[in-house]
Amino acid sequence: MIPVEIVGMGISPDDLTDHLRASIHRADILVGAERHLAAFPDVPARKQTLNRGLKPLVGNIRRWMQDRKVVVLASGDPLFFGIGSYLIRALGAENVVIHPNVSSVAAAFARIKIPWQDAVVLSLHGRGEYRQFLDTLRQSEPVAVLTDPDNHPGRLARLCLENDIVDREMCVLEQLGADGERCRWVDLPRAVRMRFREPNLVVFRRAGRDSRRQPDLHLGMPEGSFDHDRGVITKPEVRTVTLSKLQLADNHVLWDLGAGSGSIAVEASLLIRKGRIVAVEKDERRVEQIRSNGKRFGVRNMKVVQANLPDALASLPRPDRVFIGGGGKQVRKIIRAAAGYLKPEGILVVNTVLISSLEAAGRELERLGFDPEIVQIQINRSRAMPWGARLEAENPVWVVSGKRRLQKGARTGSRKK
Secondary structure (H helix, E strand, C coil), rough: CCCCCEECEECCCHCHHHHHHHHCCCCCCEECCCCCCCCCCCCEEEEEECCCCHHHHHHHHHHHCCCEEEEECEEEEECCCCCHHHHHHHHHHHHEEEEEECCCCHHHHHHHHCCCCCCCECCCCCCCCHHHHHHHHHHCCCCEEEEECCHHHHHHHHHHCCCCCCCEEEEEEEEECCCCCEEEEHHHHHHHHHCCCCEEEEEEEECCCCCCCCCCCCCCCCHHCCCCCCCCCCCCCHHHHHHHHHCCCCCCCCECCCCCCCCCHHHCCCCCCCCEEEECCHHHHHHHHHHHHHHCCCCCCCEEEECCCCHHHHCCCCCCCCEEECCCHHHHHHHHHHHHCCCCCEEEEEEECCCCHHHHHHHHHCCCCCCEEEEECCEEEEEEEEEEEEEEECCCCEEEEEEEECCCCEEEEECCC
């Protein structure tokens, strides 16, 4: 009797060593999935497609191995949720030789550059052990999940949201090792709506850019605490002054218009706990960053809206406070539109680095019945030098704020709650 050789293919035939290729070429019978067999058109062995009927296949292997060399091709590593353990039980350990290789999970963590010695790995391939999946996700990170067409990434994301697991993000690794390989981090609500290429696997971690627990949220968080495009974030000191000018209360509704990374909206959640925060941003990438930042710090009362300003304002809950983070040439138009929905005695704050926007914001607020106040913030940040430190100036920022005067003819707008 000739022992059966089970060869791990890794994530592609490129992972096979010369020694393993030689074993495959010596086979009399080569067993594997169609995609694996297709990689060896020049091997003269009899080809046997591996399908779900494993019991009949085992019977055939027992007969073949009496006088022929049988090689079974396995995805990834044969003993990592693979066919290796099944054939050991069916044929006996003494009749099986295992050739290990790179598993899909090892390759996945290599792609995303996260250590995985503490990772928990689950397989939902052909099984529906959802309770174990949810319990593990609540207790551990990172968690890698092997999927199948039924238990696909979108379904897993929906399971998380339906069971109040909202502080995780997922990386979906599609067709590892193939020409169509793709690796992308997505938040759970977005994943529910997406379609992914098969085969794939998913890695879950706490929402954020790395798996370490983020610091508790406080006013003036460092820029590195938020996902953001370089330069497109309100500086910590400016953020703190801006929030003070908004005079937020626990039950307020705040609009953050042109929200960028959402740093103002996220920190506003420290002051608005019973009310609502609406972050409006036109750029799709930044919308995802806002959602990621909200998830990271557990902000549950923030709604993110992708829209060009001043579009979409009519559908939002009427605000007590409005923050406009720029606006450029449209700043007057945005102020005018937002002020039309602002509640009586509401406050509107505009941040800008442009002189033209500073003048436009001040004049428009005054015209609309506000008492505008302008504060210039000039930050000088220390920079190390060989024999000490120097101060390096950052661009000045103007914070234009105004509270609406209650007087006859003032625009208070009309908007259902």
